[in-house]
Amino acid sequence: xxxxxxxxxxxxxxxxxxxxxxxxxxxxxxxxxxxxxxxxxxxxxxxxxxxxxxxxxxxxxxxxxxxxxxxxxxxxxxxxxxxxxxxxxxxxxxxxxxxxxxxxxxxxxxxxxxxxxx
Amino acid sequence: xxxxxxxxxxxxxxxxxxxxxxxxxxxxxxxxxxxxxxxxxxxxxxxxxxxxxxxxxxxxxxxxxxxxxxxxxxxxxxxxxxxxxxxxxxxxxxxxxxxxxxxxxxxxxxxxxxxxxxxxxxxxxxxxxxxxxxxxxxx
Amino acid sequence: xxxxxxxxxxxxxxxxxxxxxxxxxxxxxxxxxxxxxxxxxxxxxxxxxxxxxxxxxxxxxxxxxxxxxxxxxxxxxxxxxxxxxxxxxxxxxxxxxxxxxxxxxxxxxxxxxxxxxxxxxxxxxxxxxxxxxxxxxxxxxxxxxxxxxxxxxxxxxxxxxxxxxxxxxxxxxxxxxxxxxxxxxxxxxxxxxxxxxxxxxxxxxxxxxxxxxxxxxxxxxxxxxxxxxxxxxxxxxxxxxxxxxxxxxxxxxxxxxxxxxxxxxxxxxxxxxxxxxxxxxxxxxxxxxxxxxxxxxxxxxxxxxxxxxxxxxxxxxxxxxxxxxxxxxxxxxxxxxxxxxxxxxxxxxxxxxxxxxxxxxxxxxxxxxxxxxxxxxxxxxxxxxxxxxxxxxxxxxxxxxxxxxxxxxxxxxxxxxxxxxxxxxxxxxxxxxxxxxxxxxxxxxxxxxxxxxxxxxxxxxxxxxxxxxxxxxxxxxxxxxxxxxxxxxxx
Numbered sequence: 001x002x003x004x005x006x007x008x009x010x011x012x013x014x015x016x017x018x019x020x021x022x023x024x025x026x027x028x029x030x031x032x033x034x035x036x037x038x039x040x041x042x043x044x045x046x047x048x049x050x051x052x053x054x055x056x057x058x059x060x061x062x063x064x065x066x067x068x069x070x071x072x073x074x075x076x077x078x079x080x081x082x083x084x085x086x087x088x089x090x091x092x093x094x095x096x097x098x099x100x101x102x103x104x105x106x107x108x109x110x111x112x113x114x115x116x117x118x
Numbered sequence: 119x120x121x122x123x124x125x126x127x128x129x130x131x132x133x134x135x136x137x138x139x140x141x142x143x144x145x146x147x148x149x150x151x152x153x154x155x156x157x158x159x160x161x162x163x164x165x166x167x168x169x170x171x172x173x174x175x176x177x178x179x180x181x182x183x184x185x186x187x188x189x190x191x192x193x194x195x196x197x198x199x200x201x202x203x204x205x206x207x208x209x210x211x212x213x214x215x216x217x218x219x220x221x222x223x224x225x226x227x228x229x230x231x232x233x234x235x236x237x238x239x240x241x242x243x244x245x246x247x248x249x250x251x252x253x254x255x256x257x
Numbered sequence: 258x259x260x261x262x263x264x265x266x267x268x269x270x271x272x273x274x275x276x277x278x279x280x281x282x283x284x285x286x287x288x289x290x291x292x293x294x295x296x297x298x299x300x301x302x303x304x305x306x307x308x309x310x311x312x313x314x315x316x317x318x319x320x321x322x323x324x325x326x327x328x329x330x331x332x333x334x335x336x337x338x339x340x341x342x343x344x345x346x347x348x349x350x351x352x353x354x355x356x357x358x359x360x361x362x363x364x365x366x367x368x369x370x371x372x373x374x375x376x377x378x379x380x381x382x383x384x385x386x387x388x389x390x391x392x393x394x395x396x397x398x399x400x401x402x403x404x405x406x407x408x409x410x411x412x413x414x415x416x417x418x419x420x421x422x423x424x425x426x427x428x429x430x431x432x433x434x435x436x437x438x439x440x441x442x443x444x445x446x447x448x449x450x451x452x453x454x455x456x457x458x459x460x461x462x463x464x465x466x467x468x469x470x471x472x473x474x475x476x477x478x479x480x481x482x483x484x485x486x487x488x489x490x491x492x493x494x495x496x497x498x499x500x501x502x503x504x505x506x507x508x509x510x511x512x513x514x515x516x517x518x519x520x521x522x523x524x525x526x527x528x529x530x531x532x533x534x535x536x537x538x539x540x541x542x543x544x545x546x547x548x549x550x551x552x553x554x555x556x557x558x559x560x561x562x563x564x565x566x567x568x569x570x571x572x573x574x575x576x577x578x579x580x581x582x583x584x585x586x587x588x589x590x591x592x593x594x595x596x597x598x599x600x601x602x603x604x605x606x607x608x609x610x611x612x613x614x615x616x617x618x619x620x621x622x623x624x625x626x627x628x629x630x631x632x633x634x635x636x637x638x639x640x641x642x643x644x645x646x647x648x649x650x651x652x653x654x655x656x657x658x659x660x661x662x663x664x665x666x667x668x669x670x671x672x673x674x675x676x677x678x679x680x681x682x683x684x685x686x687x688x689x690x691x692x693x694x695x696x697x698x699x700x701x702x703x704x705x706x707x708x709x710x711x712x713x714x715x716x717x718x719x720x721x722x723x724x725x726x727x728x729x730x731x732x733x734x735x736x737x738x739x740x741x742x743x744x745x746x747x748x
Contacts, residue, residue: 024424037427044434051442074441077390079155081434083240084397088427090247091404095420097254102413111417118414191275198272211264213320 009050016043028108030099034092041085048078129171136164144237145230154233158240165245174252183249186242193239200231259303263316263329266300266339267385267395269293271378277371283363287354290370294346297377301336301343305735308336312742315387323387324448330387333739337591337732338384338514341598344721345506346377348602352714353499355707356609360497361409369409373503375402380511389437389523390447392515393430396479399511400426403504407496418491425488429478436472439464440523452523460528469533472519479512482539482576483546486569493565498609501561505568506602510594513575517590520579521743530582539580544674547573551681555688560611560618563685564604567644570678571597574659577671581662587740588733589658595732596643596651599725603640603718607633610707610715620692627694629704632712634693636719641686643722646679650726654733 005011020043023036052074060072100106103114144157169177200212207216214228215221273293277286307314308331316329323330331339350373361369379399383392404426408419441447443464444455459465474485481489489509493501520529530536547570554566575597578590608618610633615622627634643650646657656675663671706712725732 021428024428030420033424037424040428041431044431044438047435048438051438074438077441079153080390080394083155084394084401084430087401088397088423091401092420092423093251095404095408095416095423097251098408099413099416099420102416115414115417188279191278194275195272198268198275201268202272205261205265210317210320211261211268212318215320 009046013043013047013050016040016046030096030106030108031093033108034089034096037092038085038089041081041088045078045082045085048074048081125171129167133164133168136160136167140164140237140241144233147233154236155240157233158237159244161237161241162244162248165241166248169248169252174249177249181245181249183246186246186249189242190239190246193235193237193242196235196238197232200228200235204228259307260316262300262303263314263331263385264318266297266304266343267329267378267382269300270297270374270381274371274374274378277367277374280367283354283358283366286367286370287350290353290374291350293374294343294350294377297381298343298347301340304331305336305340307331308333309735309738324446324451327391328387328448328450329385330450331385332742333735334517334591334743335384335514337595337735337739338511339381341510341595342377342380342384342507345503345598345602345718346373348714348718349499349503349506349606352502352606352609352711355710356499356613357497359613360411360499365409369406369497369500372402372405373500375399376406376503376508380507383511384514387449388447389440389449389452393434393437396433396515397430399508400430400479403508406500406504407492409500410495410497412495414491415495418488418495422488422492425478425485429475429485432471432475432478434475436468436470436475439468439471443468449518449523453525456524456528460532465528466533469524469529469535473516473535476512476516476519479508480516480576481509481512481569481572483542483549483569483573486546486550486572489569490562490565493568493605494559494562498605498612502602502605502609505565505605506598509568509572510575510598513572513579513590513594516576517579517587517743521587526582526744536580536582539576540671543573543576543580544671545573546570547577547674547678548681551678551685555681555685557685558620560620560623560689561605561608563620563689564601564608567682567685568597568601570682571601571644573678574656574675577675578659578662581666581668583662583665584737584740584744585658585665586662587743588736589655589662591736591739592658592732593655595736596655596722596725599651599718599721600640600643603636603715603722604644606711606715606718607637607640610636610711613711614704614707620689623689623693624696624698625693626698626704627690630706632706633715634690636712636715637693638686638690639719639722641690643726645682645686648726649723651722651732652726654726654729658733 017040020036020040023039024033027033027036052071054068054070057068057070058066060069096106099111103111105111140157140160143160144154147153147157165177165181168180203217204213205211209216215224217228218224218226270293273289277289280286280289312332314331317323318327318329357366357369376399379395379402382395383399386392386395404419404423407422408416440452443459443462444452446452446455456465478485493505496504520535550566550569550573554563554570557563557566575590575593578586578593611623611626612618614630643652646652656679660672660675
C-alpha cells in the first residue's frame with residue numbers, strides 16, 4: 001500500500017475536521033452551525049481514538065494469555081471530551097431556541113440585520 | 119399526538135428492559151466494558167422512550183422536573199462527597215483506599231459510589247434536557 | 258488539613274454549585290455563594306504565603322503519583338492567578354445581590370450563582386492543575402458557565418452574543434484539545450512537568466510544531482488576542498453587570514496564564530521563541546491589538562462596550578510582555594494580568610452601579626452623573642486613571658515594567674506603541690469624565706447615589722488599585738519570583 005494511505009484514519013480525521021469547520025463558518029443557519037461544530041469535534045474524537053490503537057493489541061481488559069493491549073487512556077480522555085461536547089451542544093441548542101423565541105428567526109444574516117437596526 | 123396501541127404495548131415491555139440493562143452497565147462498569155456515563159444515557163433513554171410514546175405531560179408526572187433537577191445535583195454531590203470522605207479519612211482527595219478495610223475493597227466501594235453518582239447525574243440531566251426541550255418547542 | 262487546601266480551593270466552589278441548585282429564593286443562594294467566595298479568597302491567600310516559603314507545592318489527586326495520576330502543582334505564577342481570581346470573586350459576589358437582583362429574573366438567580374461558582378471552579382482549576390488535559394476540562398467548565406451567564410442579560414442581543422461566543426470558544430477549546438492530543442501522541446504523557454522533560458528530544462518534529470500551532474491559536478481565542486477578539490465586545494456589553502465584572506476581570510487573565518504556562522513551562526523558551534517565531538508573531542498582533550482596539554474604543558457610544566474594547570487593548574499589553582521572552586517582560590505580563598483584573602473589575606462595577614440607577618450605560622446618559630453620584634464616578638475615575646497608567650495606581654507599575662522590559666531589548670517601536678495606546682486611553686476615559694462632570698442632563702431629574710451594598714465592593718476594588726499601586730511588595734515580589742521560576746533561572 002502507498003505509505004501515505006496506510007494511516008488513512010488520520011486523513012479521514014483531517015477531512016472531517018475541514019468539513020465541520022467549513023460548515024461552521026459558511027452556514028448562516030445557527031442549527032447547521034452547531035451541526036458543523038459537532039462534526040468538527042467528532043473528528044477530534046476520532047483523532048484521539050486512533051492514537052490509542054496499538055497494532056495487534058487486544059481490548060484493554062485483563063485477559064489471560066494476552067500480552068499486547070490497546071492504550072485505554074485516549075479513550076478515557078475522549079469520553080470526557082464527548083461529555084463536554086454533549087453539554088456544549090445542549091447549551092447551544094437551548095440558546096438557539098431562545099433566539100428563535102426572541103427574534104423569530106435563526107438565520108445569522110437576519111439576526112445581524114435586526115441587531116444593527118436596534 | 120397520534121395514539122398507537124402497538125407503540126404503547128411495546129414501550130411497556132421495553133422500558134423495564136432498558137432500565138435493567140442500564141443498571142447492569144453501571145454495576146458491571148468496574149469489571150468490564152461499561153460505566154456510569156453509558157449507563158446514565160441508557161437509563162435516560164428509558165424516560166425518553168416514555169416521553170415519545172406517552173407524551174411529555176405523562177412523563178412529567180412520572181419524573182417531575184424538580185425531582186430530576188434535584189437528582190442531577192445530588193449525583194454531583196455524591197461524587198464530590200466521596201472525595202471528601204477520603205479527605206476525612208486522612209487520605210488525598212478521591213483516594214479510595216481508606217474507604218474499605220483493604221485498599222482493594224476501598225477502591226471497589228469508592229469507584230462504585232462515584233459511578234453511581236455520575237450515573238444519577240447523567241441520567242437525570244439527559245432526561246431533563248429532553249423534557250425541557252420538548253416542552254419549549256411545543257409552546 | 259492544610260496540605261489539602263490546594264485541591265479544596267477548586268472543590269469547594271465545584272460542590273457549592275449543585276448545592277445552590279437545590280436552594281430556593283435569591284437570598285440563600287447569594288449568601289452561600291458569597292461565603293464560598295470568601296473562603297476561597299482565604300485559601301488563596303494562604304497558598305500564596307505557602308508558595309513564597311516553599312517555592313512549589315504538589316498534590317497527587319486520588320493518591321496516584323505523578324506522572325501517572327493527575328497532579329496539582331502550584332508555584333508562584335498560578336498562586337498569583339488564583340489570588341486574583343479569588344479577590345475579584347470575593348468582591349463581585351457581595352455586589353451581585355443588588356446588581357443582579359435588578360438585572361436578572363428572580364427565578365434564574367440560584368442558577369446564576371451556581372454558574373458563577375462553576376466559573377470560579379473552572380478558573381481556579383485551570384490554574385491549580387499540573388496536567389495538560391485537565392486544563393481542557395476546566396477550560397470547558399469555565400467556558401460553558403460563561404456562555405450561560407452571558408445569556409442571562411436582559412437585552413435579547415445577549416443571546417446572540419452568547420451563541421457567537423459559544424461557537425468561537427468551542428472552536429478554540431477543540432483546537433486546544435487537538436494540540437494536547439498531538440503532544441500526548443508525541444510523548445505519551447500529559448503531566449506538564451513530564452511533558453517539559455520529554456519534549457526537547459522531539460522538538461524539531463513536525464508534530465511538535467503542529468501541536469504548538471493548535472495550542473497557541475486555541476488559547477489566543479480564549480485570550481481574545483487581536484484578531485481573535487470578535488466574540489468579546491458584544492459578550493461583555495450585553496451580559497448582566499455583575500457577570501461582566503467577574504468575567505472581564507478573570508477569564509482572559511486565566512487564558513493568558515495558560516499561554517504563559519504552555520510557552521514557558523511546557524515548550525520551554527528555546528522552542529517557543531527560538532525554534533518557532535512566536536515572539537515576533539505575538540508581538541505584532543499585540544501591538545496592532547493595542548492600537549486598533551484603543552482607537553475603536555474612543556468612538557463607542559456605550560461605556561460598557563468602550564471598556565470591552567479597552568480590554569482587548571490590555572490583552573495586547575499582557576501578550577506583549579510575555580512575547581518579549583525575558584524575565585522583566587514576563588514580570589510585566591504577570592503584573593499586568595493582576596493589575597488589569599483590579600482596574601477592569603473596578604471600572605465595570607462602577608458602570609454596574611450606573612446601570613442600577615440610570616438603567617443604561619450609554620455615554621450620553623452619563624451627563625451630570627459626576628454631581629449626582631459622586632462616589633460612583635470617583636471610583637470610575639480611579640479605575641480610569643489606573644487604566645491610563647498614572648503614577649500611584651497599579652496601571653503605572655505594570656506599564657513601567659513593560660517599558661523597562663522593552664527598553665532592555667532596545668525595542669523603541671514598542672515603547673512608542675505603549676505610549677500612543679496609553680494616550681488613546683486618556684482620550685476615551687476623559688470623554689466619559691467630561692460628560693459626567695461638565696455637562697448637565699436635560700432629560701433626567703437628579704438621581705441619588707447608589708446604596709452601600711453596591712458602592713462598598715466597588716470602592717474596595719478601586720482602593721486596591723491605589724493600594725497595590727503604592728505598596729508593590731506583594732505583587733512585584735511574587736511576579737518576579739514567578740517569572741524567574743518560569744524562565745528557569747530560579748536560584
